[in-house]
Amino acid sequence: MKRFLATGAACLALASAAQAQEAPADAPKPMDQPRDWSATLTQDSTGLHDIMIDSHPGVHDPLNPAFKPRLEEGLTVALERAKTTTDAGGWWWALRAYVASFEDGHVGINITQPNYGFPTRWPGFLTIYRGADQVVVDREPADAATPPLGARLIDCDGVAAEALAEQRIGQFRGRWFLEAQRTLYGDWQFLSAQNPWIGEMRQCRFEADGATKTYALNWRATPEDIYARRAKLAQRAATDFGLKHFDDGGFWISTPSFNGDPSSETHAELTALIADMKTKQDALRLAPYVVLDLRGNGGGSSHWSQLMAEVLWGDAWMAAHPEPAIEAVEWRASDGNIAEISAFLDKLRATNGQPELITWAEDAINGMKAAQAAGQVYWRSANDEEPADAAPPPPAPQLMAGRVYVLTDSSCGSACLDAVDLWKTAGALQVGRETSADTVYMEIREPVLPSGLAQIAVPMKVYRGRARGNNEPQRPQYVIAGDMSDDAALLAAIRRLQPD
Template sequence: MKRFLAASAACLAMASAAHAQALAQEAATDTPRPMDQPRDWSATLIQDATGLHDIMIDSHPGVHDPLNPEFRARLDQGLATALERAKTTTDRGGWWWALRAYVASFEDGHVQISMTQRDFGFPTRWPGFLTVYRGADQVVANREEADAAAPPLGARLIDCDGVDAAPLAEQRIGQFRGRWFLEAIQTRFGDWMFLNAENPWQTEMRSCRFEANGATRTYALNWRATPDDLSERRTRLMQSVRPDFALKHFDDGGFWISTPTFNGDPSSENYAELTALIADMKTKQEALRAAPYVVLDVRGNGGGSSHWSQLMAQVLWGDAWMTAHPEPAIEAVEWRASEGNIAEISAFLDKLHATNGQPELIAWAEDAINGMKAAKAAGQVYWRSTNDEAPSDAAPPPPAPQLMAGRVYLLTDSSCGSACLDAVDLWKTAGAVQVGRETSADTVYMEIREPVLPSGLAQIAVPMKVYRGRARGNNEPQRPQYIIAGDMSDDAVLLASIRRLQPR
């Protein structure tokens, strides 16, 4: 039985990780960096936007995708917009945010950009307060205590400079983040409404109207440098957490298993931690299956390799149960046959050999490399790897026993994307109950690599393959059966909420 593993070395930099890194890079810093040195930023933007376009043309599976005929036009339009902005670009902010808008225009969490200079950050400005989303509304959630001119905590944003809150957020945030229609993206980046990090393509609003306690008031905005603790403020607002790998056993017999990443790089610490976690689960398999509940915690997990979630499912539910309850099969995978993509998987294979990697991963990598090489030699755009699962008219598998005595809860937050979404697909099909918050979402373009742009100042994430026939559609999130409205970073609150869901 073939499984389409998402397991290349490029999975080290999944969408949410790239978002988090860029977010950190855009925070204030006062230390001079090489990015501060004189440079022709207009020429740099032209160079990098053109390079980005060329890399996508060479390696992205969407360029020739018959099911996505608009992809090439979007790629070309993004370049045209960036080149137009280059005419008036005079600084690093113009370069960075023009490229970020280009990347965001693909509306794909697997197409991302980050700086190669990891410690650089843009000086930021704010008007003394931050808003976040509470449902469909933006409300004031953090402010300078001593600023009497700022709107009060909990005040709801109505409009700024005559532009309603919703289209204003699309213009100020969505344009540079992409996929603004997703709750997860609004949750993670909504506080950028009243932040500016040297972005010349957006203006600083002069006045905004807020509603509080039934009364509407207009506030003039006084933009200035953000406080030193901006990062801590934003972390608290997002209620984000990336727990350690853990398998915890509670006094009531329940278990809590945390997997903050599914990193597929065999040379990484995460790989070793995941290997140890799976081994620990196998040792405690009998107790896990007899437990009143098991929590699978994927908070902060932006993806990696779907291999890990498959192994975890086998430990909990067993092969017979998984065979009797298969997730909807992917019909095929088509790899874009390019030299860059072949080199990426070849490097991953070298790491597997060097670290005595798992045989199934080695076989998967060899299959992909040989297939892409053969396709390229034949002048073909794709190498197609078909699914050899049982045909739809095959006899159903025999009934299988339910080995899990208690409920399995799947705890998700807005970070869950890529291989984390694959895990949600798999575990929910097996019977897990999703709780927490709505996940992020992805397209059918998968398996990223990270080429550096011509300037050497930034690198992009580029998918190498496309799924055919995936049941979950493009940019379709997984929604929890039970929403937990509390603080998603508070383990005690989450555990209490889950225990209340237990059958009486």
Template sequence: MAFWTAAVWLSAAPVWAQEPTREWMTQPRDWSATLKADVEALGRILEDSHPGMFDDRNPDFRPRAEAGLAEARRRAETTRDAGGWWWAMRGLIAGFDDGHVQIGLAPSGGLPSRWPGFLTTYRGADQVVASRDDADDDAPQLGARLIDCDGVDAATLAERRVGAFRGRWFLESQKVQNGDWVFMSAANPWIPEMSACRFEVDGRAAAYALSWREISSEDLGARGTALAQRAFPDFGMKAADDGGWWLSMPSFNGDPASDAYKALTTLLAEATETQAALRAAPYVVLDLRGNGGGSSHWSSRLADILWGHDWQVAHRLPQVESVDWRASEANIAEVQAFRDQLAAADGDARMLAWADTAIAGMRGAMAAGEPLWRAMNEPRPGLDPGAAPVNPMRGRVYVLTDPGCASACLDAVDIWKAMGAIQIGRETSADTVYMELREAALPSGLAKVWIPMKVYRGRARGNNEPQVPAHVFDGDLKDEAALRAWVLSLNRRG
């Protein structure tokens, strides 16, 4: 399993969430040449860093990457502005359908946005109006269900306008988190603004002519925050009045210099000291709201504290067969930089040993002229003959997830559910078997990309497979009182 994964999701944050400084968009620049240079650079980065380019178990990867690069080059021929550059790059990245292939704007300030006076969001399979300009009498009412626009049905419209530039549109989590983009227009020349739409209102179809106009980043940001179905609790452990415990972990950041690393170190120390109380509690909630990934060693260590060695050995997931690393100087430098940070912070000895092994292995593969280095897992020790482990957790353990749970957050759900934990909340995001991200700047200086460096072989959870809760919370995940009451009721029902 990965000991660390750089979970950076800059492009998952919509541009309206950024500061409104936009000088970079108006400075004189040949945007066609800018796009061409960034596309060619991304092609070189993929070749140098991504194991998929040499993955004989995924022969479609290279042709798909080359097709995406070719489409972006075609778009460069007619690109004339910042919007054309940005959304062509976004479309290229989305084509990988991989949350671990990411792009983020380096300068502050998003593209100017327009809207028709309302935004929709997903409620199940339906897109419904969830935010509107109260002063606009011509906008559809809250709760109105989208039928179609300009003759294009709602599902196809969302896929073309949002999915094509976000990727993985087959996932519920992508629709939940990005559905409000259907009626946002952020200078994207590759999709037109709609003229007229039909909504179902009170059981009847009603037509609306759309009047697009500018909306400030502050207004749009506030509306997006209100629509977001995510919460970001503080790190920590809290005992409930009924004897239950909540352990909140909104990140698994593996960077030793980060505040999250320090908070997680403190949380694990407190969990160790409180181990007896946690094991005797009527229930324990492992709260992953807000967690987008990081390092999977945090969840492994918490499993040690809660369930102990013997129970884990008896219930652990099948071992990953191996890990293949793309052997390159750039990837070696990335792991070396992480190792140096870790050593400076007196980090975990196991993680230091892992980094040393990965660096040496990639160097050996390069010396042999091999594009990939394979790290084989050593056989894991089993239980003693005749051993019958007993679950030390007296009460139920719940894993609370939201649609943003990805990467190492998914690893945590994998591990804890194998121990017997019950997933609750919302369906998670998903990831591919390509892991461990390297950051690289593009020649324009306007964007950075994050590209995987390794690939898992034989992971139990499938490619882009989300984790589905046994019990779904239909309310607002930010409503702490309602959520805690629901968990208590859930535990009483048994």
């Protein structure tokens, strides 16, 4: 049976024209130049719409009839907002809302000017989600007019806390129904970044120690250390690639990315990591436990997780325990998509990339060109049919003596989710936190919008028959509470899960 190479969001984000270039220190900053922002929003929202019409597989997807109306409605809203847009904030947040309306983590947008950020304001405190509640976790200690740490938000200006978050954050981030989105962006509830499409609340009610109190909000510039404060609240791990061996015989393997760009540093580190795993294969298979750490991994190419699975469980075990097959992949046959895969193929050839990836890229290019010639919108790459009387694979030995744990956090998406699918099917146990989620639209390219100020992420293909549905996260068998950046605490929690 043919096995698809399921590459994801980060794989084809190559050094294309979409990548922002560093400008000289004294060069004018594009975002700060005088500009007709109303016309810019009209131009860019129309450009975003036209790129999607030209290249996104959802436009003609018979299984997603809501896609085209959503695309048109988003443009209508953006053009209406353009009538009153007067600054960069209005332009940016209108575009963010348009992108968020697709409810798809593979449809994204970034400003092309490196390290650009809008000035932020706050009322002297921040909240994050703890379960379903939004609680105060950071405040100016000398400001008695702000709610105390641990206070739970009830409402602001008469709008209930969850509805308020949907309006102020979910509208511009999308997929607010996911725990991962609330974990990643919940601290935006009391931040303001020049977004004219939402106002700054005047007063809010909080509950603390059984008592409810109303607080008037005094909005002002955020302190200089606001990014450090937010980073501390996020508790996101800053892991490096590597394989650690502990005194009790256990192993910890960290893969914070599955980037598929053959010229990237990540590619080199993953190649070295898998070579190290092969060298230590016998010890890994005899270990009492192996932790596959995916914290911070936003995707890339599932090629890497397949290689790792083969090192651990072996070809025979993986053949006997295949993950649910994808029936087919349909590529949207457009000039832009063909050009993107062609550039990727050129890089593979220039760097002596893996033969299977080269074959995959050649097939995709030739297939899309053939579809175009035949006047078809998709090129379909389907799994080969196995004979109905095909014998099941022979029993395979379990080569892993101990447990394999897959450690996930809210960053896990795209090819990271493919890794969790694969490894759990092989027998691994998921621990940590609920992952993010993706749709069946995959393989992004990153064209620049007409203004040159932003680039978007656009999927080029669609999976057919994937077992995991649209925006369906992976949930751990064992939830680990606490700080997801605390390696020692996580290791101790995993050791407690070990059988006696």
